[in-house]
Amino acid sequence: MTDSLKTSDGLRGPGIFLAQFIADQAPFDNLANIAQWAASLGYKAIQLPTLDARFIDLQRAAESQAYCDELKAVCAEAGVEISELSTHLQGQLVAVHPAFDELFDDFAPAHLRGKPAERTAWAIDQLKLAARASQRLGLTAHATFSGALVWPFVYPWPQRPAGLVELGFAELAKRWLPILDCFEQAGVDLCYEIHPGEDLHDGASFERFLEAVNHHPRAAILYDPSHLLLQQMDYLGFIDRYHPRIRMFHVKDAEFRPDACSGVYGGYQDWVQRPGRFRSLGDGQIDFKSIFSKLTQYGYDGWAVLEWECCLKDARQGAAEGVAFIERHMIEKTRKAFDDFAGVSADAASNRRLLGLPEA
Template identity: 60%
Template sequence: MPKLTTIKGPSIHLVQYLRDTPPYNTLDGLARWAASLGFRAVQVPADPRLIDVHRAADDQAYCDALNATVRRHGVEISELSTHLVGQLIAVHPAYDALFDAFAPEAYRGNPKAREEWATGVMFACAKAAKRLGLKAHATFSGSLAWPYFYPWPQRPAGLIDTAFAELAARWRPILDAFDEAGVDVCFEIHPSEDLHDGVSFERFLEHVGGHRRACILYDPSHFVLQQLDYLAFIDIYHERIKAFHVKDAEFVPDGRQGVYGGYTDWQDRAGRTRALGDGQIDFKGIFTRLAKYGYEGWAVAESECAFKDPEVCAVEGAEFIKRHIIPVMGDGAFDDFAGSGLSRDGVREVLGLE
């Protein structure tokens, strides 16, 4: 049985707050802002306004300076994140034009060059994470099979296995680089990614030979939108959960729409993300399970509410996470005061074995 752990937090994912105006345009400014709201850490996207990951891969003094920058405000870096970059590791041609915006202009219109650029960024992030003293990295898997998620028209035999074999081939060298760095790659299990539920994660894991660095970023909001049991998911996959986005959601179907949402905007969908505490997710159950299974990572607030101002979400999010973190007991049990004190021989006697 894993040892109970007190989850670290609160941290906040900075990607939703990155702007071109102070204090949201520098790591120093965002760290100061996050600290003022009560956060203890920041999840830093691999954006050149915040970090030069290629320099960080080779320059320990630069990484020390980055850590010093955030620690000056009483926070630390919980993880680096490369969701947009990870997406570019595998892009189905149907999405080329839309995802081109995630890459520098020089690589747009050239899917192979774009993939090679993204792979290079991931290699750099592995080294950067090690120099920064991090244990987990947040990303997306990308998707080759997603356009075929619903089996109509009938999928040709071998299509899904071929897609996952290719996805695994692209990620395996990256996973090996992170393994060398001692850092877990935490794929956010997310609709539109090929890794979007437990079954698809298991399929990927099989294709990468059970790679020990192929791990999970757990975000229950995505499971509510798919109507997946997000608490049972922890029971099944807790050994692979190494990162955690704290994000709320609700699912309110009616006679006109359900999971697929009828192409409506976020405010009108049956399933939509909400500010922490405004949705339907049982966070007490989630934090209890993660503490029970020995989750050693951070609880990271992510603000993508369809209604509430993101600044308000951040303020409320820090306090929400603090209230839900369980300071676990040390050695012993809650009912030790009522212990019998029997020795091993005494136990055998009680059982009538002596």
Template identity: 65%
Template sequence: MKTIKGPAIFLAQFLGDELPFDNLAHLAAWAKGLGYEGIQVPADPRLIDLEKAATSDAYCDELRRTVSDAGVCITELSTHLQGQLVAVHPAYDALFDGFAAPHVRGNPAARTEWAIAQMKYAAAASRRLGLSAHVSFSGALAWPYFYPWPQRPAGLVEEAFAELAARWRPILDAFDEAGVDVCYELHPGEDLHDGVTFERFLKAVGNHPRANILFDPSHYVLQQLDYLAFIDIYHERIKAFHVKDAEFRPSGRQGVYGGYSGWVERAGRFRSLGDGQIDFKAIFSKMAQYDFPGWAVLEWECALKHPEDGAREGAVFIRDHIIRVAERAFDDFAGSGANREQLRGVLGIGEKS
């Protein structure tokens, strides 16, 4: 059995212009000061030059030294924004264009090719950094049609997933060559947002061994999906873990869809660790049971609490929930030590005289 590594923290929500949130060295030292052992690094040019990391061992050695000098390590790289741009429905072109490099904005075809190239850089960079998992979004072509009204034309969803798979297959092959798993965060707004859609995609990419899951239970609470049963079903594909809390409090006025409300007013909203409804004791128990090989990474998103308070409390919360697994069975002391002949005798199947 494996003990989960952690605590670690995803840096995306903390990156900013002021100290200590302005660069990788400062953020790494800040995270260590809060008690974190690892950092999940978004592929933001303020933190990492992804193309340079894909091609230069010297640059990757420099990155490792930077975080090691602070007392932490890189757990995974994240390309959520680049992954989103692998597949964008035209309804979202304007809203997602800002995620892309300036030279491809306003050109959806060029933007897609740029995103695919970025993902391939991420595969090579992860390998050079000695990482085994990578976290991202799938992007979405079918999301505007998730509710079946107006009636979807026959074959629409299948065609969307065939195209999504065609775009991702060469990326997954690049990650396979690098020896790194792609862990999709199953997230509303993405075509991969629950178990059914992940299975659709997995089938479309021929059960590709590098198509895996970033488990984040907060998104399942907001969908009213059984997040514990999810682990039982998909544990072999869960290769990354965001520790993020949430709550769902429906009323006579709104439920899962939220009525276009802002985050504070929604029935389902993200909360800081311990402030929501998620049973993390059960989650960490299942992760230990199934030998989850990775890190427990805080992703802070909360409608109410200050991010620095959430980060400070999150390190303690994760550390207190990590289960140091047993090295032997609890009842070993009572072992009989019987040999095969004695066992057969106990069963009444010994040789007759």
């Protein structure tokens, strides 16, 4: 394992999510090259998408310990480790409303396009492979999306018929429960990124899903404050409420500047014109000092992983700046109280005297 900044309770970093950087040109064209690039910037870990065999063959990783050892060796030689695997796109395909069939077909292999049922079965199998691959790689958490059956009805007009949402979440749970059981067998937390466009897009929808899957111990949260800010949620209070289920962390910035033209829904505008925009770290409005403080307070045991998504700044600049930003916010949790120097000796008898109580 490479050296990384690590708090006493387990907060590690910096890591980087590779989905937005993978390309056909070096150094973004294979695992060895991109690992060396990440390490050269100062990253200690890479979060690895699983749809591109140039970086990981998911089925082979699920079946072969020797292959997983090779992947780890490639990363170690470069100077990084794998923090988590990601099946965001496969998870999206576990549940797709027919309105989005054609748009999401591009996430699936070509021979499954236009075949929703077969595509769903393939996606579920991909998640099960990811559980076993994560176990072989020695990982403890995995990133994904929930998919969406109810999302087209998120705004309550026309009025939703009684039972529609409940049925949608019951079906979502039916598809995910066997996957969650696989992750339980593998000893890996399945972390849903709370994200608009997914049925799990805020705390209320996550709670509804959690109830539908019987509070499954492996149903966890990938915390990304940018998606909460753009929904105008209390992203700090979210940590207070859901910290027992937060097992992954994307360090991603955003800003929300409503005006007389548009607001949360964005008016069908592109990202530059929208009031809510993702930004590179430090360029937005997210209070990361408070986020890192709360995660440290609650003993978050996982990686702080940069996800670059910015409509203005180039990806390479954002990645280069992200290392120092995350390092600057890491907290080494104190091992003693600040006023220990003034501590006084105590025992049961003296405590009773101080309270004016008779001897026991």
